[in-house]
Amino acid sequence: MEDESFDVDALIDGLIEREGGYVNHPADKGGPTCFGITEAVARAHGFAGPMKALPRDEATTIYRRLYWLRPRFDQVARRSSRVAGEHFDTGVNMGPAVATTFLQRALTALNRNAKDYADLTPDGRVGPLTLHALDAYLQTRGKRGGETVLMRALEALQAERYLRLAERRPANEAFLYGWLANRIGAIG
Structure with missing residues (x-):
């Protein structure tokens, strides 16, 4: 059974804090990111706006679905x-x-x-x-x-x-x- 104290929301929030907001580093092959979500991943999941405007709750949803539930973590x-x-x-x-x-x-x-x-x-x-x-x-x-x-x-x-x-x-x-x-x- 999952640890009672385990909180995936806190895990995702901590990750988003470490990743920071919008970044478009010229050396990053992944291109622009927001909250650590690449533009390609955001687009694949229906976000069509500018990466600077990616809502934090949408980033949270992507992390939960793609990086927590889908890989069975x-x-x-x-x-x-x-x-x-x-x-x-x-x-x-x-x-x-x-x-x-x-x-x-x-x-x-x-x-x-x-x-x-x-x-x-x-x-x-x-x-x-x-x-x-x-x-x-x-x-x-x-x-x-x-x-x-x-x-x-x-x-x-x-x-x-x-x-x-x-x-x-x-x-x-x-x-x-x-x-x-x-x-x-x-x-x-």
Whole structure:
């Protein structure tokens, strides 16, 4: 069951605060954003106005639908609100499939050569096998300690990807400091 104290609205509000309002950075391949929502995503979900005018409540709706419910991160929250929060934040910044691949890779690496649960195929989808592995991991390692180690693994994968993005595309160096300062360790 989802943690009683878990509040997805607070998670989304915190994300929107970190993302800020309208931004149109010349080095950002995603183009203009508002509250962290790209213009392409806003358009795909029916917003036709100027990005500067994207209503905050519309951004909240998009985050809930595309980055929480559709990728089934709510199911992760039923097991661990800390992991779900990290998973959500990474999913917003890198895509839900990338975030889920990180979770699947970390769970596989932490299963003690499949003694605790079967290896996962990193397919980027939260399904029954991923949820079973997360349940088994938390049961085996203990909720608090297990969450802490899993969070470290997820953040390590995220940080490595940020460094790789900056190495492969020098224009991304404009964002690296902020990514590391505001994304790694921001949740949980």
